[in-house]
Amino acid sequence: MFHLIRAGISGGKTVPEQVAENPLVFATVTAPSFGTVHTRRNGRRCHPTSRGRCEHGEPRSCHAMHAEDDPQLGQPLCGDCYDYASHVVWQWWAPDLWRRFTIALRRLFAHALGVPATRLGEVATVQYAKVAEYQLRGAIHFHALVRLDGPKTAGGFEPAPDGLDADQLALLIREAAASVRLTVPGVDVDDPARVLAFGRQLDARAVRTDRRTDDPDRTLSPEQVAAYLAKYATKSADDTGATDTAHHARIRATVRALDDRAKRAGHDGYELLSKWSHMLGFRGHFATKSRRYSITLGTIRRSRRRAQALLAQAKEDGTPVDLAALEADLLADDDDETTLVLGRWEFVGAGWHTDGERTLALAAAARAREYAREKAQQNKAKTQHNSGGRS
Ligand SMILES: [Zn+2]
Ligand SMILES: [Zn+2]
CATH class of the missing domain: 1.20.5 (Single alpha-helices involved in coiled-coils or other helix-helix interfaces)
Known part of the structure; x- marks a missing residue:
């Protein structure tokens, strides 16, 4: 995963190195708030300014400076005030919200480049790799690398068009993330339709591959980004963080309750919701990429298997193997996978493994x-x- 992400940032492994010249942004989009939860704020107190108690008698404030491993982190100050239904509904539709976001992004890029959205492919394509990660409060957020390439061609990785640098790209990404809305139905007549959005906490910053920048706060190195994304993408897909908390249990219970209500009401849009209760209602992929972001993970795995076979062969023959020279050959044979899905499951092939x-x-x-x-x-x-x- 690290190599896949790294190749999409600065080339290598058959990805042309000039891809590093194309503007690249690292973005994080989050879920909105569904209720006040205990948080860490860089040496400041949790929620010191609110006053009084809620209608359930719980204090609205928390003056603690929570330690990094404090089990209270991510737990609501009052479970009864926390909007579990909206949390689950948002999480359920998060993949659609993301799709809506990428559409908004393409529209904004097209506008900035002065072409109609339908003809964006003639001048530019948007490539991305994204991973989903659970926050302590049990809501997912997305980390994504967004790269602007040149026109759509069979080979991909074309030089980016003039007129949009990484900083402008970052601005447009923030604008798209802040503006995107998705109206979704309630689970039954008693449940309201909701307008979903991303949280106000969003971040988009340029990734510099040339290291000439003087502003280390707003930029990231390719290694930082690749390591960061790879870390989350290779976590197992059902790793929802601290899953044994009362808060997580209540999210799972809400998933099942909403599923029940949707079934009884015969409402569309929530089929199989309870199947995803262990994922706290998130049914999306944990790592996905556009087709021309980089090479595929399958290619890397295949080449590794072949390299291992060649090594074994060389050992038997007593001849040395030049792996670096072989890499180009090994990676050249690429099936066109379009989506990368990571988790514990992996389709390795159909048919028989060996002649035996x-x-x-x-x-x-x-x-x-x-x-x-x-x-x-x-x-x-x-x-x-x-x-x-x-x-
Ligand atoms: Zn607190
Ligand atoms: Zn309350």
């Missing part, structure tokens, strides 16, 4: 056919015998 397995399977199939034929003949004989007996 294949032989066994063919033999088993032949035996099964033979058995079926024998059975059929026996049945036929029986039928003939029976009908013979009746006549």
